[in-house]
Amino acid sequence: PVDELFRNSELLTLPFMTGVNNDEGGWLIGNVSLAHFLQPENAHFKKLVVEEYVGTGEDRLKNRESFTQVLGDLMFVVPAIKAANAHRDAGAPVYLYEYQHPPKFLQDKRPSFVKSDHGDEIFMVFGFYVCSEEEEQLSRTMMSYWGNFAYTGSPNGRGLVHWPKYGAKEEYLEIRSTEQVVSQGLKKDRFALLTQTLPETHGQTTDKEHSEL
Template sequence: MVSCLRQKPADELVTAQQGMMKWGTGEWGVAFGPVVDGSFLRAHPDDLYDRGRAHPVDYLLGVNNHEYGLMLPSLVDPKFGQGMTEETFVHSLEALIGMLYPSSHTASIVAAARELYHDQDKPDDPMAIQRQFTHVFGDWMYVAPTVDTANRHAASGSKVYLYEYHYPPAFASTVRPGWVGADHCDDVFMVTGCPFLDVPVNTRMTEGEGLLPFSSEDRKVSGDMMAYWANFARTGNPSDRTGGPADSPTVPEWPRYTPDSPAYMNLGLTSSEDVGLHHDRVALWNDVIPEILASSERDEL
């Protein structure tokens, strides 16, 4: 198998991986992910944290507020975005939970998730149901693991700074419906300074030719984010301008994250601090589900 894979062109492997991404079947996933091989990746990160072997470095990490908004679900369903029925939502939720947590308590986990991801104001609105669906997948894939990592790394003694990014770039309004928030990778445009550069249009992101149309607001957000990241790289504190260029903007104070005080920054046109990133939703994946599974194991014993 290894010999065969080594002889395959990269584009053939990518095509094969895309073919394995199936919608709502329980088989959705990435074919070629990290593997604990005992050499390059010697142990699972969870095991390293549990054994107190976390690398002692300060850590800045975060998510966007709509990680599974449009780009990622459109990769597995090109027609995504037209709304969703309750039946489709529940079927997809059951497929996901069944794949992740096959046990006698799968139904209990599905019920707990459905109760939490429920729009009380618009319970029958297909667009509201779809939005809840996007948060299910976004929380499972990104938000809950990011908060778990923040907790584990902070508990190891290193400084941690957590964020949720809220601002979609200006060009997004020409290619995305208004219900999409800051989608997956939107923060990358800003932290790498794209609004100050001539970025050619990519037909996968927007229509037409020429350069991406960034706005003055984009440049404001990008400047602030680059200041935060550069400050952190220089001083270990994203708000500390010491040693930076004279024109580096003064940015709002970014509080340190700890498990006892889970402060984080809402990054956007006007950034502000908050506490407890999507606490109830994160708790479902990081606390409630593991407890349900633990009770299942106790019942079996």
């Protein structure tokens, strides 16, 4: 199982690049249901997630955004960070990114509230459907990063914003429409909630239920 390989650091120490977009659940997978997690037996999940993502539930726009954020975090963000942590801990050079540019050619094909949805970075990496000078430059920048990584094992090169390795500081590269910015701790609090607090709470709930039988 993958989790066992991660725990035991049984991984090749080859250079590893991974990343996510800032609205992974925004549109493409927005019809995925969370019904399984909201069943009575998963009440602990519902309580913690609602408190963190939704709040009071009175703001309908926030409810919509919260739903897409939960989907994206569960399906893509958490797995990506887990993989980055595991490869880093095994001794591999790791590069993590968050892509933030919504393609212009899709602006009239999906709701305006959708930011960078799952898979959106692929268009710029391969130069597909580039619609402006801004996107032309972004595409060239991403081609350089990806090409350098494929050729040398590092995305860095002349004329590019330095992309640090993902290490103890959990640095990653924000790839925005017109700039690249180094940040730290991608969704750190929510990653801790979904991978530590939630399992611990579930374990405590299960133990309590067993003790009452």
